[in-house]
Amino acid sequence: MRNYDHAELVKISTNNSQKKIAVIFIHGRGGDYRDTWRPRNSTETIYERLAKEKELQSLEFYSFKYRTGLKPLQYDFKTIAKLLYSDIEARLNDYKLLFVVHSMGGLIAQQYIIDRYLDSDEFGIKAVKGVLYLATPFQGSGWANVIHPFTKWIMNKQIDTLRRRHPFLKSLERDWNKFVYRGGAKSLSPNMVHSFSQVLMRGVRDRVVASESSSPLYIEAKVLDVDTGHVDIAKMIDTNTTIYRHIYNFLIKECVPFSIQQTTGKEIECYVESQTATAQKYPSSILYVHGYDKQKYEKQAHIEMDFRRFFDIKVSPRRMPSPEEWQTIRNEISTHATKWIQSTDFNQKQVRIYGKMSLSLGLMLGHYYAKNRSIIVEVEQGDMIWSTNEIDPAYKVHKTEKVGSNLNSTQVVVIINASGNIEVNVNNFIQAESIEHFRIIQISPQISSGREQSIGHNSLKNGQQAAAYAFQVKNILDDIKQEGIQSIHLFINGPLGLAIFIGHFLSVVSTLYVYEFTNPSYIQAYKI
Structure with missing residues (x-):
């Protein structure tokens, strides 16, 4: 856990990428730009070993160092992201970028990406080709909550901002939902719309970051569980370990299209685009x-x-x-x-x-x-x-809102009326159960010609409409969370396919209570 006079990118490999592709490793709070990535001081780091792989010679490897530790007045992850941007601009401003990040390093990479959107930096955002996260506390760490009262006097911003529900984390999640998960705000220029691959690894023995915090759905990454703890997940024991192979495979997928460029001379964008052009149709x-x-x-x-x-x-x-x-x-x-x-x-x-x-x-x-x-x-x-692969862009749901029983409540009731109006039954139930709620939101089939479409199975004519319905329900629940609502009570009346689709599209929301009609009333099934 070292303090450095200044933050900077350190080039690790002797590789010189003709196609200018850089892999940037970012350590976490209390980490080190070298020691985080190796089990002992005398051993090889994971990035040094990767740089020697024959198939990865087209990549340049960097490790980002910054001030960290328990000393006072350390930079928070927002400031560190700005320092990272400054160094990338100075050294790698015409490179494609791949990030491999550990713990708080994942928040730094996220903030770097969000800043590109907020700054309308088209070139900067399109340079990002992928992020591999290792045990990142996207929603904070219980460890930081425990230690913060004892370290509050030293004013350590890194520990403070890693506390669960810290405003910086909530702001980062809100912006990520807006720009990355949903594909951009309405005000976003079409030239700024960009997708990149993400892989997320979490240690099943991690006692620092809970699995709920290290793998929220809105990150929309491939999630891989590995048998390790919070610190060891970033260590390079040998090249046969599961963690090493996953990182190697991630980099291979991202650099192969650029190797193809060298032989074809064609402008081929990275992994997602190239796979779309060549993928075969596999049966379900x-x-x-x-x-x-x-x-x-x-x-x-x-x-x-x-x-x-x-x-x-x-x-x-x-x-x-x-x-x-x-x-x-x-x-x-x-x-x-x-x-x-x-x-x-x-x-x-x-x-x-x-x-x-x-x-x-x-x-x-x-x-x-x-x-x-x-x-x-x-x-x-x-x-x-x-x-779920086909969505009708013209299909819109109809949302209505009514004031609830308690304007100070942090709970809302959401009713899905896809196959008949269940408002009366739900109202009777929540009154009988004394569920205090801020408001009731009903989501019904779209209105056509001034009248609601026929209710019943014909309210959803096909899968494209069902997928559009479910996706809009997801967005409405996302918006509810951003308003500070802590609990959502969900009641569904619709075809089974719609319920499956809603679960499929569901991103991280507040605590979600799901109810089932058992005749003559409802019961709580479970919570997410």
């Missing part, structure tokens, strides 16, 4: 989910989950899972989804879901086969196959 994996009963289908299942023991629709009220059973269901879905994602080429992930189940189970299922994991979801809906 088939997923059967048995909720209420076991169905038989013509296609052979690749994955099959049976939850019938937790449900019974033949009794009144319907038998639904207990909180402990919902956790069992959640664990099984998560395990299946993770194994499936790791089993084949990640960039061709497409799953087709068959089954009869509750809407709350459908939403949970979509949540784990999520858009942020680069998955395309297909759902059998009647005699059609709905896909």
Whole structure:
């Protein structure tokens, strides 16, 4: 944990990239531009070993050093990002950039990217080609909350800004949602719209950064769990470790298109664009989910989950899972989804879901086969196959708002009225349960010719409309979170495919309580 007189990029490799591609390693709070990336002072760093790989000779490697440690008056991550920009402008202003970042280094890289948007820096944002995060506390660290009262007197801004719900973290999340996750604000020039690849690694033994903080959905990155802690995740033990291979593969994917440029002379943009042009069409994996009963289908299942023991629709009220059973269901879905994602080429992930189940189970299922994991979801809906890959840009939902029972509450009620108006039943339930709420938001099918479209299954004519509906629900829930709402109570009435799609598009929101109608009233299913 060293303090430096000044922040600067240190060139590590002797490589000289003709195509000017730089890989920048950024350490975290209390780290070191060399020691963070190696297990002992006498050993080789991970970037020094990567620089020797024959396939990575087209890359130049840099490590960014900056003042850190427990001493007072250290720079916060916003200031460090500005110092990083200054050095990139001085040394790498015409380079393509790849970032490999540990802990708070991920926040520095994020802020650097957001600053490019805020400064309308078209050249700067399009230079960014990818970010690989290692144990980054996107939503803060519980460790910082614990240690802050004891270090408050030294006025250490780095510890302060890593506390959960710190205004800097909330501002960074809001801007990331606006410019990166959603593709830009309305005022953003079309020339500033840019996408780049992201990979996120989190240690299952990390005691500094919780998994919820290190892998929020709005980052929209490929998420990889590794068997390590917070510090060791950045160490280079040997080239056969899982962490080293993941970093190597990330850099290979990003530099290969530039190697192709050398032989073809064509202007080929990086990984995402080149893959789009050459990718083959792979068939969908088939997923059967048995909720209420076991169905038989013509296609052979690749994955099959049976939850019938937790449900019974033949009794009144319907038998639904207990909180402990919902956790069992959640664990099984998560395990299946993770194994499936790791089993084949990640960039061709497409799953087709068959089954009869509750809407709350459908939403949970979509949540784990999520858009942020680069998955395309297909759902059998009647005699059609709905896909999240096709959205009707003309389809708009209709949102209405009503004042709630307590204007000081940080809770809202959200009602999805896709197949009939459930407002009366929901109102009766929240009054009976004394759920204090700031307001009620209803999201219904679009209005046409001054009248609401027919309610029922015809309210969504196809999968393109369902995907548009679900995506707009996601945006509305994102906006609610940005307003400081802490809890959302969600009630859905619509086709199963819509519930799965909503879960699929769902990004990080406030605490989300999901309810299920069991006749004659609702019960809370689970919370996310």
